Amino acid sequence: MSPAQNSAALRSFEEQWLARAPGAPEPGAPAPGAREPGAREPDALSGLRERALRRFLHLGLPTSHDESWRYTSLRPLASQSFTDAPRAQALGFEQALALEHSRALLGDRPAAEAQAATLVLVNGYPLLPPAPGPAAGLEIRTLSAVARENPDLVVRHLEPLPDAEELRWLLLNTALAVDGVHIRIKSALATPLLILHVGSADRPGTVAYPRVIVEVAPGAAATVLEHHIQHGAESPLSNSATLLALGRDARLEHYRVFAAGERAVHFDTLQVRLERDAECRQFTVALGGGLVRALLDARLNEPGAKLDSRALLVGHADRHVDCVNVVRHAAARTVSRQTARAIASGTSRVIFNSKVVVDAGASQSDSQQSCRGLLLSPSAEIDSRPQLEIHTDEVKCAHGATTGRLDPNMLFYMLSRGLDRQTAQSLLVYAFLADVLTGMSQSAARGAIESELIRQLPDSQILQEFK
């Protein structure tokens, strides 16, 4: 066994698993207490979870030898031990705070409405019941309840277990997630839904496993925002996972925004499954955290499916952002677009790896990958690597990646028109990011993201004026 495989972190994950055994105290509870009778999980699910754990332990923690972890070292993490992050009740996260975030992202609206459109998960535990009853056409349930009453549904979403190395944290989430939410969107929703993920801990060395499943029924349409924030000085290691399953002709605009504190470590796995003619527009925005690993695993399973993924990766201070996209065209006439804008200042590092796989039989598929990086400091670093794996003929695949500094010709052009240097530089930075921002249809969310983004850029006062 390599040292990494025998690490303190791995042992502590295994101990968490053992503590999940029937009769053991409920995880994350402030005080030990037996689970309610009947709260035990069905065998089908616990069998699946055990296989997930074994597979994760077999893979171990990633090292630089793993293809998708080449630029991100988890060595500091390996020597730490982790226990379950506390449950929501222990932390006193208040609805008033949730409301504030909700209004910032969804726009100002009456409290009741904002509350209905906002779902709060603290360390992965849903704060339910959420207000009187969410909008019509929407069904929200805790994953633990669904697991008890309809285990097959949960198993169906968790299967098949992945074996790709880049999906190991998803395996661990599958094994150890205690709760989460299951959302079913049944028609076209008029208002967006905000999932506020709050990470909060009373001490270092805790871990949370938020799990979200979003099913969009055939023909239904919605906007879902997942916003990851931190409450208080400490945050758990967050190992979150979200599945977006879109039925035939369904439409979804999905945002995931990472905005935790500067020391937070976050591994997030986003799975997207698209059926015939379904369309998903996905925004990944890294604006916070110390180490953020954002994985997108998308499958265009039926003809006509379309994915438009856009990433805004902001390296600030000594932040480390590692974004990995794997997009699989598994059927004919599928379309994918991947656009990433990476910007790095201070001593930050931003990585964008994207891979497109076109299966045999997925003819007339069309994919584009584009990553542009902008370095704002000599000690920052941006790495981007587009990859293509094509197993069929008759496809249209394009990719490109460029990284550079602010263009001195553009800068001089603006100076020669009388603009001062700071304004000219800021304008160029803003222009660089505008592509991704303008694609966001939620103006309040866009405004909030823009403001926070600007705050983290050099010369932020000037940039405020361009909004």
Place this chain on the structure above:
Amino acid sequence: MIPPVRMLLNISDLSARVAGKEILKGVNLKVNAGEVHAIMGPNGSGKSTLAQVLAGREDYEVTGGSVSFEGADLLAMPAEQRARAGLFLGFQYPVEIPGVNNVYLLKAALNAKRKAAGEPEVDAYDFLSLVKQKMKLMQMSETFLTRGVNEGFSGGEKKRNEVLQMLILEPKLAILDETDSGLDIDALKVVAMGVNSLRDPQRAVVLVTHYQRLLDYITPDHVHVLSDGRILKSGDRSLALELERRGYDWVRESRVA
């Protein structure tokens, strides 16, 4: 009564280096208000370098001489300050800046100049009608209002946009670097009309050009031949015509003789 001659620009023994190579080797030139000068010369003679040095490009190193603009030391000012003081460079190759709106840049430029002069910011409505009026003069379509700076413009559109910017900023001294290159005859006439509309006893224009074609439409008061980093010969309009007939070698040879 003859109005007093007011000197705008005085270049004295200017030399400059680009990437370690001496390009300007002692340029002398005086430009008075109300005058139009043409600087002609073969490729590689230093015409564009002179234009860029005057506009304040930092990677062009001045190694000797002096330049005064309305009596002030031009070389001591950073590029943006030169622009605000009333110097304008029309680029030979205008830069595309996707994502930065054309009109936004224009407005920011005008306000920067007004601010430096202690004037209030331009009223948004007045500004837009001014831009539209000048665009009409330059025969530009209104779609330019919503596009990024020079983004996707054709060569001719870029040059018109340079002249549009000049008309809005109303510089005291406009240096137009090969604004005529790559233009068809119709576009050339439009550009010339734009430049002529700015002619004024208080202003001056320096046209940097390779061919005398532009001078059929903008009549210069003085013509200079720049060759190998020096002004070899100066004269009036007839010098340009003679150059056209006899080529640049004639100037170089007559200099040696």
